Amino acid sequence: MDELPTRDRLIFAALRLFGEKGYLSTSVQDILREAGANSGSLYHAFPTKQDLLVAVLETYRQGIEPMLLAPAWAGVEDHIERVFALLGAYRGMLAATDCLYGCPIGSIALELHEPDPPVRELLSKNFDGWVDHVERCLVAAGDRLPADLDRRGLAVFTLTTMEGGVMQSRTHRTLDAFDASISHLRDYVRRLEQAASAGRSDAAQGTTG
Template sequence: MGAPKNAATRDRLIDSARFLFWERGYAGTSMSELLAHAEVNSGSFYHFFDSKEALLRAVLEQYIELLRPVVVNPAFSASPRPLERIFAILAGYRESILTTKCTFGCPLGRLALEVGPENAPAHKLIAQNFQGWIEAVRECLVAMKPSLPRGTDLDALATFILVTMEGGVMLSRSYRSVDPFDRAVEQLREHFRLLLAAAKTKKAR
């Protein structure tokens, strides 16, 4: 009986931290707020984590685990077409912007800016999260490779798509409007249109 209860307590701490770090920021979340939100005492906390930084690492590890089932797989199931799968991922972020009345911010982007550069373990996990996102998008680009211009740098293009998403989310939060995100995504569509048109032109010659 003890093990499941312990696991539930640990999960509650991680879930509370994930929510509070997103809502208030890592630095803006106090230990007392964490304990109150998770409904645990300090003894229970230190049974699982030796510090707030250790809890942050657990949150970041959970984000890595959730990337596929929560972000990637639903988008991929929306369309069999690789390009539309990419835009389905972006549409998921747009929905989050709208449902939060433009207060949504990518939790990883926020942590990347907020967590001090000296916290190397946390930044390593943040980078792993971003890399997982890039690799998921790259899968779509690999499937599109025959339709793209020869020599297209798929890693750079996947990174560019991530930067488009992160920048669009950040601007929409600041402007309290989805318009910056929409404009960024529209420019990305235009970029793909030009790439695909260029590849067709070269093949026709």
């Protein structure tokens, strides 16, 4: 029944609050209250609030696989469906929070206009890690997608779709924009699959394009 160490409680409290109210709008007092700690403890563990943010971003990055992907992909074997299952997980978070809670990384990324190098680098790494996982799905899809498709680029485009959709849905307080975005991405991928399929039968017939 031992509580988590104070340092970890602070990280998780900050993680939650930064995602919910943003970095700048979350005061150190808010974090202390949420974590049940005192300011001295926070500043014993972290030199500044920004160093706590760094720890949060590192924690979030490490949590992408076990906390986000694993549950989203449980029971989903199809590589392409996994991409949309991931997007569905974000939809679930939006739906569960009345379109308030989207992607904390995106929020923080747009909130910090002069981010110090370490913070920006970690935001980059978070985005990259996400894109890496999607790219792996798209690569695993093999010849279901056109051979000459830029799969990394499509993975980036997938993140773009998620973040842009979340932004609009949070603003409008409706899932409409998110759903419209995802359904168009899905349409695009379907057309890519059709093109790849057509390409394959062309090749089987020995025809050239």
